[in-house]
Amino acid sequence: MAGTATADDYSKAGNGMSVFERYLTIWVALCIVIGIALGELFPAAFQLIGGIEVAHINLPVAVLVWLMIIPMLIKIDLKQLKGVSKHWRSVAVTLFVNWGVKPFSMALLAWFFIGYFFRSYLPADQIDSYIAGLVILAAAPCTAMVFVWSHLMRGEPHFTLSQVALNDVIMVFAFAPIVALLLGLSAITVPWDTLLLSVLLYIVVPLIIASMWRRNLLNRTNGQEQLQRVIARLGPLSLGALLFTLVLLFGFQGQQIMSAPLIIAILAVPILIQVFFNSGLAYLLNRQVRSPHCVAGPSALIGASNFFELAVATAIALFGFESGAALATVVGVLIEVPAMLLAVRIVNKSRGWYERRAGVVPYEECCPTGTTSFDHS
Numbered sequence: 001m002a003g004t005a006t007a008d009d010y011s012k013a014g015n016g017m018s019v020f021e022r023y024l025t026i027w028v029a030l031c032i033v034i035g036i037a038l039g040e041l042f043p044a045a046f047q048l049i050g051g052i053e054v055a056h057i058n059l060p061v062a063v064l065v066w067l068m069i070i071p072m073l074i075k076i077d078l079k080q081l082k083g084v085s086k087h088w089r090s091v092a093v094t095l096f097v098n099w100g101v102k103p104f105s106m107a108l109l110a111w112f113f114i115g116y117f118f119r120s121y122l123p124a125d126q127i128d129s130y131i132a133g134l135v136i137l138a139a140a141p142c143t144a145m146v147f148v149w150s151h152l153m154r155g156e157p158h159f160t161l162s163q164v165a166l167n168d169v170i171m172v173f174a175f176a177p178i179v180a181l182l183l184g185l186s187a188i189t190v191p192w193d194t195l196l197l198s199v200l201l202y203i204v205v206p207l208i209i210a211s212m213w214r215r216n217l218l219n220r221t222n223g224q225e226q227l228q229r230v231i232a233r234l235g236p237l238s239l240g241a242l243l244f245t246l247v248l249l250f251g252f253q254g255q256q257i258m259s260a261p262l263i264i265a266i267l268a269v270p271i272l273i274q275v276f277f278n279s280g281l282a283y284l285l286n287r288q289v290r291s292p293h294c295v296a297g298p299s300a301l302i303g304a305s306n307f308f309e310l311a312v313a314t315a316i317a318l319f320g321f322e323s324g325a326a327l328a329t330v331v332g333v334l335i336e337v338p339a340m341l342l343a344v345r346i347v348n349k350s351r352g353w354y355e356r357r358a359g360v361v362p363y364e365e366c367c368p369t370g371t372t373s374f375d376h377s
Contacts, residue, residue, distance in 0.1 A: 001333075003061045003289050003346065004129050017333065018223070022168045023335075024239075024341065025342075025345075027243055028243070028246060028337070028338050028341060029245045029338075031146065031244075031246040031247045031250070032238070032246060032338065034247055034250075034261070035246060035247040035248065035249065035251040036250050036251070036254040037247055037254070038247065038251045038254065039251035039252065039253065039254020039255060039257075040254050040258060042251075043255055045253070046162075046248075046251045046252055047305055048252070049248065050061075050252045051180075052199065054140075054193065054315070055191065055193040055194045055197045055307050055313070055314060056194050056309055056312060056313040057165050057194060057198060057201060060248065061192030061245060061248060061249070062201050062202070062243045063260070064242075064244060064245045065144050065202055065241075065245070066205075066206050066209075066256060067147070067237055067238060068145075068147070068148045068238050068242055068245070068320050069144055069145075069147040069148060069151075069202070069238075070206050070210050070234065070238075071151060071161070071208055071231060071234035071237070072147045072148070072151040072157050072215075072238075073147065073157070073161075073206055073207055073210035073211075074148065074210040074213055074214050074227075074230070074231060074234070075157045075214075075231060076158055076161055076207075076210070076211070076214075078159045078211060078294075079294060080158050080180030081158050081161065081162060081282055082272055083160040084158050084159050084199060087110065087156075087159055087291060087292075087295045089286075089289040089290075090159065090174070090280045090286055090289070090291040090295045090296060090299045091162075091163065091166070093165050093285045093286050093289065093291070093299055093303075094167075094168070094299045094302055094303060095166070095329050096285075097278055097281055097282040097285070097299075097303035097304065098141045098167060098170075099141075099170065099174060099178070099282075100302055100369065101278060101281065101372065102138050102139075102141070102146070102184070102274070102278050102303060102305075103135065103138045103179075104135055105138075105141040105274060105277060105278065106135055106137070106138030106139075106270065107131075107134075107135050107182045107275050108185065109134075109270035109274055110131040110134040110135060110270050111131060111132070111272055113195055113266070114130045114131050114134070114267070114268075114270065114272045115127060115131055115268070116128060118266045118269070121263075122266060123261060123263075124326070126323070126324030127321050127324075129319055129325045129328075130325065130326075130327070130328050131265060131328075131330025132183050132315070132318070132319065132323040132324075132328075133311075133319070133323075133324060133325030133326065133327065133329045134267070134270055134328050134332075135179065135182045135183060135326065136179055136183075136311050136314050136315050136318075136329060137306050137311040137328065137329050137332040138170065138274060138306065139178045139182070139270045139306070139308055139311075140175060140307035140310045140311045140314075141177050141302065141303075141305070141306065141307060142302065142305035142306050143164055143168060143198065143199065143202050143203060143247060143266065143307050144164075144166070144198075144202035144203065144206075145305055145336070145337075145340070146160060146164055146302050146305060147160060147161075147164070147299060148164070148238070149298070149301040149305065149340050149343070149344055150297065150298040150301065150349075151238070152341075153296060153297040153298075153301070153344050153347050153348050154293075154296055154297075154343045154348075154363070155295070155297045155298035156294045156295050156298065159294075159295050159298055159299075160298045160302075161207075163298065163299070164203060164302070165203070167302070168199050168203065169244060171195070171310075172195070175190065175195075175310070179314070181198060184351045190314065191310065191313040191314055191317050194309055194310055194313040195310050198309050198310060203244040204292065213230075213231055214227065217230060219371040227335070232359035235344070241335070246335070246338075249333055249334060249337070250334060253330060253333075253334060256327070256330070257334075259365075259367075263327070264331055264334075266336075267328050267331040268331055269328070270334050271331065271332050271335045271336075271339070272315050272339055274344065275304045275305075275335075275336075275339045275340065275343060276304070276339075278303045278304045279300040279303060279304035279343045280300070281303070282296075282299050282302075282304070283296055283297075283299075283300035283347065283350075283354075286299050287354055287357055288360075289373055290322065290360050291355065291360075291361040292360065292361045292362075292363065293351050293354050293355055293360070293363050294363050296347075297339065297344075297347045297348075300347060301343060301347070302338065302353060304339075304340065304343055305336055306332055306336060306338055308329065308336065309331045311329040311332065312326065312329045312330060312333070314329075315329045327329065351363070
């Protein structure tokens with residue numbers, strides 16, 4: 001794949017961004033605190049921003065997601081997608097974890113922690129609703145944010161795109177039956193408007209924009225050099241959008257967090273365990289089948305994150321806006337970004353260990369792209 005930015009290019013273009021990269025954990029923590037504080041101080045403003053939505057998709061957040069994922073999408077040469085088939089083992093691992101493990105492991109975790117271990121600390125009339133919300137959350141694999149996680153660990157972008165597209169297709173057919181099976185419901189109301197609009201907004205439109213932008217740059221004089229320069233300059237913008245998204249998400253729920261901190265913390269327990277269990281399982285399975293690290297990373301991260309817009313909309317449609325199920329899916333939104341950033345850090349830090357397995361092709365041989373990364377060492 002040609003036309004990707006080197007780490008040196010990124011450092012030059014993102015003057016001063018090394019501070020953000022090195023201390024990203026601190027900036028994330030600050031954004032969470034700032035978001036909660038602003039949500040408490042200016043609830044009306046956040047309610048206004050939160051109300052700018054279509055089919056339960058918040059449009060300001062959608063714009064920020066675009067800013068986060070276009071820097072990765074612009075690296076993708078659509079003609080190279082056919083090469084993804086050589087990573088069929090990782091494809092199989094991703095699908096197995098997403099659809100054969102994740103919903104069922106969450107059902108078990110939710111039953112144990114919410115239905116048994118922490119039961120006495122929760123409202124008795126909401127126990128089943130909390131469990132349902134967690135199951136719904138786990139049954140909807142992530143779409144757009146996967147590009148962000150993959151970008152942060154120098155993942156192979158073509159593999160990432162192919163897995164997102166494949167998950168979206170499977171979700172149309174498998175989401176409702178799996179949720180119905182695990183919740184014991186005869187029928188599930190799938191918010192098709194949310195599902196289809198999310199795929200359009202988060203995948204199709206930004207992919208078209210990035211592809212047209214890439215083609216325009218490559219058609220210019222010194223096109224490869226110009227493409228590298230643009231990718232390098234987009235890096236700081238992508239990271240800034242990620243941090244601002246955190247402020248918005250925690251600002252939207254600031255009052256709820258402050259009013260019921262214990263319930264939020266309890267619901268976060270099975271979500272956190274699920275993130276690291278599923279990402280760890282996928283990562284280890286990829287190492288077992290000797291997939292390269294730049295493919296194993298995205299595979300692991302896809303298996304851990306969630307499609308929270310669909311989950312929230314489904315919970316509201318089935319149980320109501322004020323239900324425990326809706327709250328559980330919202331907690332998933334709040335937990336996902338900091339948890340996934342930690343998962344990214346672990347994947348990056350463990351690359352040396354991963355590639356010591358005999359038969360694993362080193363990154364430089366499999367993906368010799370110099371892809372921009374945020375290595376938080």
